[in-house]
Amino acid sequence: MQVATFLAYLLAAALFIVGIRRLRKPETARSGNTIAGVGMAIALITTLFVIEFESLLLIGIATLLGAVLGAVSAQRVPMTAMPQMVAAYNGVGGGAAALIALSEFYHLQTGGEENIVASITVPLTILIGTVSFMGSIVAFLKLQELAFSGSVVFPLQQVINAVLFVGILVLAANAILDGSILPFLSPVASVVGILAASALLGVLLVIPIGGADMPIVISLLNAFTGIAAAASGFVLNNYILIIGGIIVGASGTILTRQMSSALGRPLRKIIFAGLAATGTGPSGGG
Amino acid sequence: MEQLLAQLAILVIAAFLGFELISRVPNLLHTPLMSATNAIHGVILVGGMIALAASDDVFTQIVGFVAVFFGALNVVGGFWVTNRMLGMFRPPVPKVKKRKR
Numbered sequence: 002m003q004v005a006t007f008l009a010y011l012l013a014a015a016l017f018i019v020g021i022r023r024l025r026k027p028e029t030a031r032s033g034n035t036i037a038g039v040g041m042a043i044a045l046i047t048t049l050f051v052i053e054f055e056s057l058l059l060i061g062i063a064t065l066l067g068a069v070l071g072a073v074s075a076q077r078v079p080m081t082a083m084p085q086m087v088a089a090y091n092g093v094g095g096g097a098a099a100l101i102a103l104s105e106f107y108h109l110q111t112g113g114e115e116n117i118v119a120s121i122t123v124p125l126t127i128l129i130g131t132v133s134f135m136g137s138i139v140a141f142l143k144l145q146e147l148a149f150s151g152s153v154v155f156p157l158q159q160v161i162n163a164v165l166f167v168g169i170l171v172l173a174a175n176a177i178l179d180g181s182i183l184p185f186l187s188p189v190a191s192v193v194g195i196l197a198a199s200a201l202l203g204v205l206l207v208i209p210i211g212g213a214d215m216p217i218v219i220s221l222l223n224a225f226t227g228i229a230a231a232a233s234g235f236v237l238n239n240y241i242l243i244i245g246g247i248i249v250g251a252s253g254t255i256l257t258r259q260m261s262s263a264l265g266r267p268l269r270k271i272i273f274a275g276l277a278a279t280g281t282g283p284s285g286g287g
Numbered sequence: 288m289e290q291l292l293a294q295l296a297i298l299v300i301a302a303f304l305g306f307e308l309i310s311r312v313p314n315l316l317h318t319p320l321m322s323a324t325n326a327i328h329g330v331i332l333v334g335g336m337i338a339l340a341a342s343d344d345v346f347t348q349i350v351g352f353v354a355v356f357f358g359a360l361n362v363v364g365g366f367w368v369t370n371r372m373l374g375m376f377r378p379p380v381p382k383v384k385k386r387k388r
Binding site: 013014017018020021022024025026027030031033034035037038041044045048049051052053056059060062063064065066067068070071072074075076078080083084086087089090091093094096097098100101103104105107108111118216219220223226227229230231233234235236237238239240241242243244245246247248249250251252253254255256259260263 | 290291294297298301302303304305306308309310312313314315316317318319320321322323324325326327328329330331332333334335336337338339340341342343344346347348350351352353354355356357358359360361362363364365366367368369370371372373374375376
């Protein structure tokens with residue numbers, strides 16, 4: 002059983018890699034997407050065989066709802082609105098990673114099991130996943146021109162970001178060390194705090210960046226979600242999550258760099274747009 | 288411990304593989320590649336299924352349910368939208384391919 006699962010996951014990972022390889026050439030790109038999709042189907046079907054039978058109904062309902070919404074939205078979106086749609090799908094992926102980590106942490110805390118690897122990777126997954134989730138939502142709103150148009154900056158923005166990040170680190174340490182740093186805060190409460198702080202951080206990191214730079218930001222957040230998925234693989238002890246997640250994390254990072262150099266917009270300038278844009282005009286409003 | 292080390296080894300090697308895979312891609316394919324890798328990290332749905340299956344109280348059930356919903360949205364939306372994007376690449380045949388549902 003274990004061996005069969007492992008081999009099926011390995012096949013799925015191989016198909017992901019072949020799929021990405023074929024996506025590098027226009028002639029083979031479409032088949033590459035199909036091959037990666039087959040790999041995904043194999044990974045999902047394999048998972049159905051290893052989980053409890055009674056939970057299949059709930060899983061089926063949730064999957065069906067998500068699949069129908071995904072198919073309808075993907076079919077209806079106009080070609081010009083593709084980037085924000087990709088941002089939306091990317092965001093929910095990051096959100097899923099954060100929720101999985103939250104659920105697993107709660108499970109470990111109430112079940113009383115000791116798992117040091119999980120308790121370290123849970124805060125990491127929640128941080129990256131939630132930043133990707135909220136950042137993607139902001140990117141979506143910007144491109145759809147619903148909110149945060151142009152470069153939104155306000156005083157002390159960097160200071161607030163830094164405070165949030167340090168707060169997340171303290172809460173993470175508190176969660177890992179079973180509440181010995183902040184005795185009034187239980188590990189589960191700290192993890193929920195990490196979720197809230199990361200959500201705010203995700204918003205604050207993306208609002209200063211102008212709409213013209215959004216495709217590059219979405220690519221970066223795509224890499225983030227990949228890393229979150231890989232981290233959740235360590236939480237759940239699952240190989241396909243680790244492999245699939247980190248391949249996207251790594252290739253997404255390189256892709257982000259290539260996109261930014263192809264568009265002539267240095268990555269560092271984009272990321273630190275909010276940090277430098279206090280006196281000068283917005284670099285890429287639009 | 289041994290399992291963790293094996294997982295770390297896989298993590299590092301797969302990361303280098305990911306770096307190598309996307310070296311020197313034509314600009315035309317940047318957006319489809321972003322979209323396709325976006326669909327691939329939808330593999331998080333596997334984790335959502337495992338989390339929901341392991342849930343034994345209302346809180347984890349709700350959280351797991353939303354995670355599976357999000358994951359499925361990521362997978363189906365991601366692959367579908369990439370396929371539509373790539374369908375525009377071939378001038379002679381887009382009519383037939385676009386109409387497919």
